[in-house]
Amino acid sequence: MxxxxxxxxxxxxxxxxxxPYATLLLAGLGAEVIKVEDPKGGDLARENSPYVGRDxxxxxxKYQDDLSVSHLTRSRGKRGVTLNLKHPEARKVFADLVRKSDIVVENFTSGTAERLGVGYEDARAANPSVIYCSLSGFGATIKGQEGSRAMDVLIQALSGAMYTSGAEDEPPVRIGLPIADVLTPIFAVVGILAAVHHRVRTGQGQHVDVSMLGALTSLVAVENWAAMQAVGMLTRTGATLQRLCPFGLFECADGYIALVAVQDPLAHSLYRAMGQPEMVADPRFATRNARVANATVLEERILAWTRRHPMKEVIARLEAEDVPVxxxxxxxxxxxxxxxVDRSETVVARHPSYEEGPELRTTGVPIVFSAARTGFDPVFPTSIGEHNTDVFPRLLGYTDAEIERLKQAGVI
Amino acid sequence: MxxxxxxxxxxxxxxxxxxPYATLLLAGLGAEVIKVEDPKGGDLARENSPYVGRDxxxxxxKYQDDLSVSHLTRSRGKRGVTLNLKHPEARKVFADLVRKSDIVVENFTSGTAERLGVGYEDARAANPSVIYCSLSGFGATIKGQEGSRAMDVLIQALSGAMYTSGAEDEPPVRIGLPIADVLTPIFAVVGILAAVHHRVRTGQGQHVDVSMLGALTSLVAVENWAAMQAVGMLTRTGATLQRLCPFGLFECADGYIALVAVQDPLAHSLYRAMGQPEMVADPRFATRNARVANATVLEERILAWTRRHPMKEVIARLEAEDVPVxxxxxxxxxxxxxxxVDRSETVVARHPSYEEGPELRTTGVPIVFSAARTGFDPVFPTSIGEHNTDVFPRLLGYTDAEIERLKQAGVI
Structure with missing residues (x-):
């Protein structure tokens, strides 16, 4: 396939x-990805703790060949070459690569790629139909100091996302997932593939420009917080959503469950699961409007039950009554x-030299195709420049002597 | 453009x-979207509070022509037709639509589309090269009772996402954004566009199957929680991340800020902004390792400063020292x-009949293309079946008499 x-x-x-997560998705979908790293040090993620290796x-x-788990998981299926973008000769090697490619992806601070001579205009000069995708904090037009402040936690703060979790009067909540860092690349891949379609129709390449702030804010904007607030609905409701009561998280003796029993038949099934069928006839709990009006009392009743029992038992009782839990x-x-696991939405990665080492379960491609397969080629840039001697001769026709000269000159 | x-x-x-968010993205990127609704009642989202209208x-x-804000924002740029999928004649109309289309998208409970005769095999019988995308709770292969329990809050619970926010010993955190509901469609669009590329190369259509649990779990899996835990790092760290101290949220007199000053020069700039330059020489705070070891003390020192001042002042002082905040x-x-706003990552929507009514700022397409434009056609399915008299004759060649007959028969 x-x-x-x-x-x-x-x-x-x-x-x-x-x-790197954008190009990981592209690799997992079957594109050939050539990861370009600085010959001195490579991707910053190579220095992220924790590491995995012979111990x-x-x-x-601990050892020279220990690998950062970040690098190990994010660089799967990519070929690695070196290029010192600060060297004047790097522009020619970059242009040679772009000439043989369809897509370029970069996430430097806005303005940096242009300064280095590897911006969209440079790429287009080499290959007029290239699709060039930039990921940045605020968009390709906002450069310099401001553009450099694009860490995930700052973008979360600016986007409004932190004030969507938690309850009113509670502090904002830092989402533990690096949500801006992982969301932006998915939109980047959408943009790249839309541009591929555009190129098929028109022959035209283009610049695809995705911003972390824009990606996350646009997602926050899917819910209509302002309209909810204008009509007096709470926008920060914490663990439960009282306007749909019972809905949300409930504590058990040994953990938490989420349950949703908004409609009358489900709420009544919940009461039966609680062993309190008399609640069905209680005017405070019988109907949806009554439940919303008495949400605090009802949640307390549910909690009094869930807290007495282990999670597994609560779930078994609710499932027996067909209550979503x-x-x-x-x-x-x-x-x-x-x-x-069966759908390869998470997959196992291992250090390429220590296949018997710890099994690291990590992200896969969460899309199942009926006529194509996803997954990562068994190729990995263990060392910086791992695939120089493959990519440069095979793809660009560089001779061994030329490769040696570029290496000696500090270009690759 | x-x-x-x-x-x-x-x-x-x-x-x-x-x-609907998947097809909203497709519409915003310029695809022609034909929204098929049940003639009785239409999309469930038409009944979501709050509403907007003449008042x-x-x-x-309040009024017949009030529109749910959910419907108003999610159906932008879509044409609306009716089709009663439970009527035996609906299959022919569906097949006629599919014959004229490239893509079908559905998010019924797994198994329902097949049962209604509008599944992938039905679509493929009408159009062998169709791309058919299913969004479901657990994937197209998990049907029935289990597949029907796919509300966002349940998927958040199962995916591990709720235990990534908050601190150790705190309850899990319900993410206020309906993260599974908005993430899954973005992966669906990636899948659809990848299948479009595949079809250009091979002529072959296919089924693209995306699961909410898979989409969100794969995102949770981008961070290597198990590896972090195995080496003794906290995975739930709450408002701040002490292993990068100072990093995270800090309370001011009137709100909160996020700041990141991991490297020595930035930490030292922070101390100057705090008016405590002597901290630069304090062995507890001078170096990165020392800051991590003394994170609790350092965070208290920072909070003692931020809590005394309004947010704007804290930010101004930090920006003057170039500390990311x-x-x-x-x-x-x-x-x-x-x-x-300038990049149309959020855009304004209004009730089509009450253009002077409240301005609802909502999600846009967070991708900027240099050679193509995004945005929504000024077309909207205000009523259920709004575009029956446009789509059925223009696209399918149905006569007025045939449309009237289908309507009388309860098919459309």
Missing amino acids: QRPLEGLRVVDLTRALAG GLSVGR AEVRHPQEALADSRV | QRPLEGLRVVDLTRALAG GLSVGR AEVRHPQEALADSRV
Whole structure:
């Protein structure tokens, strides 16, 4: 079976998380990704703790061939070459790569790629139909100091996302997932693939420009917070949503469950599961409007029941009554759910030299195609410049002597 | 300027949020979207409070032509037709639509589309190269009772996402954004566009199957929680991240800020902004390792300063020292940021009949193309079946008499 993006080649100038996750998705969908790293040091993510190697996992790097788990998981299926973008000769090598490619992706601070001579105009000069995607904090037009302040936590703060969780009068909530860093690349891939369609129709390449602030704010904007507020609805409701009561998180003796029983028949089933069928006839709890009006009392009643029993038992009783319920799981358990494992939505990564080492379950491609397969080629840039001797001769026709000269000159 | 997805036509069987947001993105990128609704009642989201109409915003529907804000924002740029999928004749109309289209999107409970005769095999029988995308709770293969329990809050619970926010020993955190409902459609669009590329190369259509649990769990899996835990790092760290101290949220006299000053020069600049330059020489705070070891003391020192001053003043002082800082903003303020407004990452929607009514700022397409434009056609399915008399004759060649007959027979 072919892969959906077969036939597309990507020059990947990205570092850290947001950019590399975009090219990871492209690689998992079958594009050929050539990761370009600085010969001195490479991707910053190579220095992220924890590490994995011959002694398993560790906080610090113990051996030369220990690999950052971040690098190990984010660079799967990518070929790695070196290029010192500050060297004047790098522009020619970059242009040679772009000439043989369909797509370039970068996530430098806005303005940096242009300054280095690897911006969209440089790429277009080499390949007029190239699709060039920039991921940045605030968009390609906002450069300099402001553009450099694009860490996930700052974008979360600016986007309004932190004030959507928690309850009124509680502090804003930092979302533990680096949501801006992982969301922006998915929109970047949408933009790249839309541009691929545009190119098929028109022959025209273009610049695709995605901003972390824009991506996350646009997602916050899917819910109509201002309209809810204008009509007096609470926008920060914490663990439960009283206007749909019973809805939300409830504490059990040994953990938490989420349950949703908004409609009358489900609410009544819940009362039966609680062993309190008399609540069905209680005017405070019988109908949807009554439940909303008496939400605090009802939630207390539910909690008084859930807190007395272990999670598994609460879930079994609710499932027996067909009430929608779910265990609140920790990431480790969630990642190993057979439903996501079977669909390769999470997959296992291992250090390429220590295949018997710890199994690291990490992100897959969460899309199942009936006529194409997803997944990562068994290729990995273990060392910086791992694939110089593959990519430069095969793709660009560089001779061994030329490669040696570029290396000696500090270009690659 | 053309739009990137010009030339693609979508039959949209979706309802509620996850599906309609997928087709909203497709519409905003320039695809022609034909929203298919049940003649009796239409999309469930038409009944979501709050409403907007001649009297502005309200909790309940006051007038016949009041529109749910959910419907108003999610159906922009879509044409609306009716089709009673339970009527035996509906299959022929569906097949006629699919024959003229490139893409079908549905988010019924798994198994329902097949049962109604509008599943992938039915669509493929009408149009062998169709791309058919299903969004469901757990994937197209998990049907029935379990597949029907796919509300956002249950998926958040199962995915591990709720245990990534908050601190150790705190309850799990319900993310206020309906994150599974908005994330899954973005992956769906990636899948659809990857399948479009595949079809260009091979002529082959296919089924694209995206699961809410898979989409969110794969995102949770981007961070390596298990590896962090194995080496003794906290995975739930609440408002701040002590291993990067100072990093995270800090309370001011009138709100909160996020700041990041991980490297020595930035930490030292922070101390100067605090008016405590002597901290630069304090062995507890001078170096990165020392700050991590003394994180609790340092965070208290920072809070003692930030709590005494209004947010704006704290930010001004930190910016004067070039310390990365951001105000934690509420959604309303965030959506109106000129940086996202200028890029149409948020846009204004209004009731089509009451253009002078309240301005509802809502989600745009957070991708900027240099050679194509995004945005929504000025077309909107105000009534159920709004575009029956446009789409059925123009696209399918149905006569007025045939349309009238289908209507009388309860098919459309």
